Amino acid sequence: MLIQALHFLRSLTDPQQLISLLSTGLSGWIGYAALFLIVFAESGLLVGFFLPGDSLLFTVGVVAGAGKLPIGATIAMLAAASILGDGSGFLLGGTLGYALFKNGKSRIFRQEYLDRTHEFYERHGGKTIIYAKFVPIIRTFAAFIAGVGKMNYTRFLTFNVVGAIGWVTSMILLGYWLGSVPVVQRNFEKLVLGIIVVSLIPPVMQILKGSKKAAPVV
Numbered sequence: 001m002l003i004q005a006l007h008f009l010r011s012l013t014d015p016q017q018l019i020s021l022l023s024t025g026l027s028g029w030i031g032y033a034a035l036f037l038i039v040f041a042e043s044g045l046l047v048g049f050f051l052p053g054d055s056l057l058f059t060v061g062v063v064a065g066a067g068k069l070p071i072g073a074t075i076a077m078l079a080a081a082s083i084l085g086d087g088s089g090f091l092l093g094g095t096l097g098y099a100l101f102k103n104g105k106s107r108i109f110r111q112e113y114l115d116r117t118h119e120f121y122e123r124h125g126g127k128t129i130i131y132a133k134f135v136p137i138i139r140t141f142a143a144f145i146a147g148v149g150k151m152n153y154t155r156f157l158t159f160n161v162v163g164a165i166g167w168v169t170s171m172i173l174l175g176y177w178l179g180s181v182p183v184v185q186r187n188f189e190k191l192v193l194g195i196i197v198v199s200l201i202p203p204v205m206q207i208l209k210g211s212k213k214a215a216p217v218v
Helices: 002-011 015-023 029-044 054-065 071-101 111-132 138-148 153-178 182-186 188-214
Strands: none
Touching: 015 054, 029 054, 029 071, 029 138, 054 071, 054 153, 054 188, 071 138, 071 153, 111 138, 111 153, 138 153
């Protein structure tokens, strides 16, 4: 079962296999619904962090470039999926997550952490929501944390919409434009891996920068 699931996820980042899926088991509205649900879950549901995001959108762009998907409708649909996914994450954070931190007896979910989170999102929440869209894993949890921190919803929604449209459009168009390039076709798996690695560089740099600041002076 696990092997089948991994094979399915891998097929989502291979243009030929994705085209095959959309022509057979995921044909018609079922295929669109599957793509919608994957982006929705990866964007906002906490269990969706393992799902392909950037690589899936890039592959969708390649498939659209091959004439197998309508580019405009696909971008609109998946941007909506990302917006709604983040909205769900925000709602979960504002209800379930916030309740955990309001428990005064908890040693892990402490009120002071909640206050700091709220202060951070009031100051930097907008650019954080947009920035997180382009970073795997962080993308899945950013909206939840914004909900926990009780970020102003109207402000959150504005940056959520901007970030989702920017992320989905850029990734799909990148695949749409580059998918027909011979060198890309010959090295597609390497390119997809490169996209993932590049998207992980900013958070890794931030972690390293934070560890240097925290290091004691000898």
